[in-house]
Amino acid sequence: MSRLVMKFGGTSVADLERIRRVGRLVAAEVEAGRKVAVVVSAMAGKTNELVAWTDGAGAAAQGLPDSDDEYDVVVASGEQVTAGLLAMTLRNMGLNARSWMGWQIPIVTDEAHGRARIEDVRGAVLGEAMDRGEIAVIAGFQGISPSGRITTLGRGGSDTSAVAIAAALGAPCDIYTDVDGVYTTDPRIESRARKLAKISYEEMLEMASLGAKVLQTRSVELAMSQRVPVRVLSSFVEPGEAPGQGTIVCDEEEIVEKRIVSGVAYSRDEAKLTLFGLPDHPGVSSRIFGALADANVNVDMIVQAHARTADSANMEFTVGKRDAKRAEEIVNSLKHEIGFESVALDEDVAKVSVVGVGMRSHSGVAKTMFKALAEKGVNIQVISTSEIKISVLIDAAYTELAVRALHAAYALDQV
């Protein structure tokens, strides 16, 4: 009998009726002869309620980073509730099941409360229970630190829990969510978006980090490094209906027909800072980006252009929206030291990207992109590229237009 990890997010377990639906999906896999571990998130809305309480208890208001351990104690209770309820539901269906908390397995993490990283999933006892025919219902998102405290993995961490457990059990991982797979782009923007049968880890990683919210970035990194076969599929199926094939996330080698471009992603969570009249001598960039890094501000796209006068330049870079004001303050605090003229902050920007492993061997991808955007009158502000993606920063108002234009330009509706 093969092992299988199934993961259900907050909307899939939002109430008792949906938990029963999850129970039926689990039962179908058990009937098909699989040994199942189920990883669950908190019921939708529960985590927000718990976080609001921790805010009220002063954690956020007082900016107390040293209360992150207690934040974890409070917030991890949400997954505990779902795990208990699903285990009960499965037993009511006549199945053999029990719940497991992070500390019971144990899922050992580092001590970085609120954003802990999994160091070790000691899956031996869990695996033995599964081998005895017991469905393991596991509270996602949580672990235990070396000092014995409850930790949480940060928002969306249940995906990472599921992949880490799958790696420890030598099992594939089915991620059930509210969409039935990974699409060529967001179907809410482009109705002709097509579901992909397969996507490579590398592409999924780019899609996830570019704003496609199907899987958490860290879970994809982990799946890639541990070679865990992941499938994304929908939990929103009626009784008796199969959840479909979803999208398989796998090694590039397993994808026979490689597409040049697999998808178009976008992110509105961007802000652009422009520094005017920056003195053109060594060490300036390192001073600026060093200060931002010290403040834990992630910088994404960077471009530098010489200004009209030969000895000064303008520089543009992007950060996440929530870091924008802080980044502006940090840069401004360096104005006297560095001697630039001014800073401008623009939050009305979006990043649109095309992703595809086929880019490695095909030229002309960028040309097609720029041409398609130019035809629609979309002005490109910043460009950045990796081996398998090209991203452009544009005026946020053009986001939908640009996504649709690129989807058509690469003929993604014919995938």
Next chain:
Amino acid sequence: MSRLVMKFGGTSVADLERIRRVGRLVAAEVEAGRKVAVVVSAMAGKTNELVAWTDGAGAAAQGLPDSDDEYDVVVASGEQVTAGLLAMTLRNMGLNARSWMGWQIPIVTDEAHGRARIEDVRGAVLGEAMDRGEIAVIAGFQGISPSGRITTLGRGGSDTSAVAIAAALGAPCDIYTDVDGVYTTDPRIESRARKLAKISYEEMLEMASLGAKVLQTRSVELAMSQRVPVRVLSSFVEPGEAPGQGTIVCDEEEIVEKRIVSGVAYSRDEAKLTLFGLPDHPGVSSRIFGALADANVNVDMIVQAHARTADSANMEFTVGKRDAKRAEEIVNSLKHEIGFESVALDEDVAKVSVVGVGMRSHSGVAKTMFKALAEKGVNIQVISTSEIKISVLIDAAYTELAVRALHAAYALDQV
């Protein structure tokens, strides 16, 4: 520096404002130089919400006793949340605090999920943390079984947690609740009820088991056997206001002026079963009460009276209201085997009791009781006594009248 355990129930931590009030009460004890462990319940209403979910997941509906372990997983999350929030609140006040779950201390219980008994509080690590100046905020009501599962102690179990932890730490235990002490009777019924400065363990145990809901019965038993000094006092004090002296629960020997009667308790959670025409030969009682015990039905008062014909008798006994229908079914199932005539169930009954250690050395207590009730026209259906209490079963409609009459008869308004 002396150690102190403080316990706060659900209404005392019902929202963030009340949790801050608890924080101030804890801070006052810390400032007075005490090393404090705080035991908390779930926020009022939370446990009911969680229990309702477990009902919805089918635990109650399907009568699945083997899902009690998952019931515990779900319900124990309530105390986890309060413990985290109070630890954060205390840190925001500039104090050093951390939360402890039952499994972290650990508080080892038996495997009787939903009603577990504490077997061992391994308080060494906890005590060391307190000695380092850390306030220990402990999730009440929960423990860990020898097989590593989360257990709960049953309703009101946080009192028992607090007393057990106090015993392990060699500390006294202050139980904060929504009343400011133990009264001669329920002040909602008799406005002239007086707060007792001291009450003996034995008296408190009778009061608790007779329906005075200030302390959970098991916590008093434990305090008595472990000789833990307990104090009952109110958490509902304004900032800057002291919580008063409350009521001290202690050894009889520490009470100098012993009262004959300390209080009048009542319970409406009673049901009376009457068996008519019971054959009068040996083994009948043992057959009936054996069957009830096998079904975990607790029988309280029992009285047997000979009927007019010499060879048959009537028998009356009382059970808790929630067991009434089940007890009736069990008795009826024995009708053929035993051969009695009929069974009657009366749920409109109440038990009223007078309690006092002074009864041991004073006669006439019962006479005063029966006279006072007769003067008000209250008919006594069943009587039961112990060394320090006399209980009578009466028509429930007379409860308040009887309580007030007895309170006056023993001059308890002059305590």
